[in-house]
Amino acid sequence: MISLICAGGKFLPSGAIDPGKIEIFTRQRANFSNVNVIEVEEDVPFIMEAARKARGEYLLFLLGPARFMEGFERIFSDAMERPYPVLVFSDHMEGGTPRRLYDYRGDITERFPMGYVLGVKKSVLLELGLRPEFKRAYLYDFRLRLEERGGKIIRLREPLYEVPLSGGSGGLLASFSYLNYPPELEREVEKAFKDMLKRRGAFLSGGIRKVIDGDGEVPISVIIPVRNRARFIGKALDSLMRQTFVDFEVVITDTGSTDGTKEIIAEYAEKDRRIRPIFVEGGTLAEALNLCVRYSRGRYVAQLDSDDEYTPDALEVAFGAMEKHPEAALGVSYYEVIDEEGGLIEELGVVRHLEFDRNNILRTEGAGALRIWRRSVLLKLGLFDERNFPDFGEDYDMVLKAVESHDLVRIHRVLYRYRKHGGSSDITTEEERKINLKTLARKAAMERRKLINRAGLIARGLPAS
Template structure:
């Protein structure tokens, strides 16, 4: 499927100018003029302008445009943006389709930003719909998009669920979720976004200087004061180009059990090319400053109780039905180079013999304790472990992951030498279900982490080590709002608003990917909402911090 490059700016022509453009185009198509000046659809200003980049005369391009012609909502014009090397494909398609509403777009629209800005300037339309070849709109799609925008005047952008059709013809319905102010660049809109052009114009148009992040920049600007909304209905099909099938990427993403765009699924964003990361970082930070959610106040030292802790480190392991993995997790801690620790395993009602496995370790080593309970959530189990912990530092370990031999030695050493550190995080590497290496995936460093950039990332990394005093100060993990997902992310955000969040620049954690990972099996809507709520809550707190400081 062809996709748009991103980039954008614009003003609106009057009706007389638009009529002149339309007349020039009709002359060009009738052969009465060889002028290269473009058209922009017919003279009567249409409510929708649909922007379709085309590069070949293949059947998929024809199907895309035939679906447009079949719309029950007739008040539209289509600009064909010629991306072919010969620069004549758009004209041939327009001629073959024989519909005066389908015209060749002005020249020079090499990016989505330029397309959208020219649509503001020349189309006279209320709404713009860029779609790639391969998107076949349902007959009532424009009608339903129009109805939603008409009844929701604060909505600047609307999108919908869709049916994804692979090269073999197999279709799968794809659910999209409400945007609800999501500030990160990975939000899944699908392939069709309908923009209210007056909203784009009100924020100054698309930035044409951005190569990669113009669309993301516009989404953030629109969300400053307006809404981006989903129609909870399948309104189009997205057909894959059978000549452009990704081979290696699909295999890697599947092996990682991590749904998401890109060949590394949900991990793709941590390996952005430098130029892409730079632009996304820039527009995100501009948004934080616009919304007064950028923080730069100094951090403070952690206040520890005067009474000494019995041990320096407590490894807390919440577990549920992990008899296969829990023994390995315990072995890796016990075999490490550091000895001044305890392990608190909190079993949350396992039925597969997990408790029996752990009890064998309890009998052999007094540093291992088992707490059995049947609480409602992971956050509840973590909090039980933290309350029972005797260590100065709380070290996270999931029951299916593992430490490296030097993990605790290095992490405790860092905490002891950094008094402002409210959280230390190491690098991690991924392994398969059998502890095998995944050499095609580099270690995850979250190199772009800052106390501000964390708001657009899905996490801060692992291993995470907190002072117990900091977790207690923050009220422990939020069981009510982040019971089974996002509790750690929420805590990272809170901690970074007061204390240093330090990076320990060594791989000290191994993260196992398998089909029963809890982040794979959890409800996708709950995951999206919890992460988004954690971000929005953090932005509200940061605005309050700045307001209190007089900013």
């Protein structure tokens, strides 16, 4: 028998529900023989009480109303019958359309999409339990702890239930949903995440190193990698020409544009000697960034994407912040989102990333923009990873490396304008690939942090285990 626990509220499942094989636990009264009502308001006590009373060996958490397909109970049960703990999720239908999820590859964030139905053995749930201090992040915390017990997260590729169309947006900022969390939810998720880091030996609490700065022929080098951005590269360069801080150079690497971008760059470079173009045939984004850094002459290196813009005071404010904080490896500001014509998209608001700290950055999608680096730090860290992150995630990976041993200064001003358009890499890169690349960066960072902490214990004469 399978026991369905309606974890998300007062609702009932529908579809292929055989009362002889399935029992339901809910907080909504219903006149059905297979429905058990437990009138407990908070989720964790309700779920644990339902699990204790369940007759089924297998439990399904329902996180919303679902209509189940024929045979779902057999497929879920077979998947949960393993010699090790498992948490099982499946593809499903959404508003009549197949919703294909992704194989789980170790994503440690709370945002990995797992649908609306999760399966686990009753014995596993009763052994691990749900932590009562969590009101909403209890299943995220449970998943992290289950993995630490040698558990596996298993995706079933067959749609086993249907839910109404969610109306959720994809693409731009979809993975940044945490920016709109209520404060209490953010606190819970952060606690679950940081508790996990501490259990796994990857939580950083010290070890900030002094930055060894280098000299520069100019204060700032703005670096721009570009390919086929004829529509926007002029706007990016115009935003630089309007800067209140004028002592900078612009290093642009074009990796083989065929749409007139090279000609636009050459025209700007002829008018302003601060612009230093590099034209190469082919190359990845990470290779273009690294070429820019190697050719740059600035003490600081500021990143600007070829379809974005700076505010007029961006370099002045960023330079001042870095000068006031000689201990910082990089500075990061707020940004706003604009449309293709440069108009502010007000409903998206200002992106501040106030959740940032050197541990929480491992579960978020980034630290923000504008990013201004000490060139010496980029060189010390080996520049952007061309092998693992050729065209996506290279900047996130570099931020993770930098904050492991250095400070990051937050610049509490909007200095950057991120342009939303159909050709943006955040739109064109497949969601599964983005998740997997960020997961790769986080896994590597976790291992580095464990080594940092072990080295710190050894230095203090304590056992590294």
